Amino acid sequence: METPPPPDPMLERDNDLTATILRERTRLGHFIRRRVRDPSDAEDILQDVFHEFVQAYRLPAPIEQASAWLFRVARNRIIDVFRKRRELPLVEATAEPDDESEYRLDLALPSQDAGPEAAYARSVLLDALQAALDELPANQRDVFVAHELEGRSFKELAGESGVSVNTLLARKRYAVLHLRASLQAVYDELEI
Structure with a gap:
């Protein structure tokens, strides 16, 4: 009887990444929209946060608290929007x-x-x-x-x-x- 091949670690990481995004998308979107009135700005921030999350997730050091990390990055992006409007x-x-x-x-x-x-x-x-x-x-x-x-x-x-x-x-x-x-x-x- 053949033993099945070991699971692919990259595939597992991609599955974890997808699951985290699906789990946090709605809550994170609400968080951003409560703070940013313009829907297109809010969507841009959400996409930027997820893009940064994907990039960071692929680094060798894993993100321990993915939810907290996402909300911290979102908060920073919102502050960046406020900074741009400081004029x-x-x-x-x-x-x-x-x-x-x-x-x-x-x-x-x-x-x-x-x-x-x-x-x-x-x-x-x-x-x-x-x-x-x-x-x-x-x-x-x-x-x-x-x-x-x-x-x-x-x-x-x-x-x-x-x-x-x-x-x-x-x-x-x-x-x-x-x-x-x-x-x-x-x-x-x-x-x-």
Whole structure:
């Protein structure tokens, strides 16, 4: 009687890779779409994460916690999208409030070209911003992201959601106050 040939390790790795992607695709897609409004950007990020996962999976050192690795890379890609949009002003309220400073975050990020310390400070600030955004109630986070990062007007948001401009302004104000409080400790620690 012949013994069957040993299983092909590359085939097993490919099967594990496929199973991980199929298992995590929906959850990872939801994670990204909750943070990135533009569906095509969200899909691009998802594809980039899986592409990087396939490349990393083929390296000799195995990925121990595939799910955690995927979500960490996705979070980094989302932050990269926010960084690319940093050229947008951090707030020009369409309705002119009495004290516009209540509606402004004024997040000052060190330049990417200012050396390793500035790059580290940028990274820490962006991580803190993402963590603070994650702490916000969904309605406040959505208004902040739509207005600040996507550059959408309050009038446009009100038309789409059926929520009044004043309510949207209030939600954004609460978001800004929370973000300021959360980021102040990071600024103080970094002494920016």
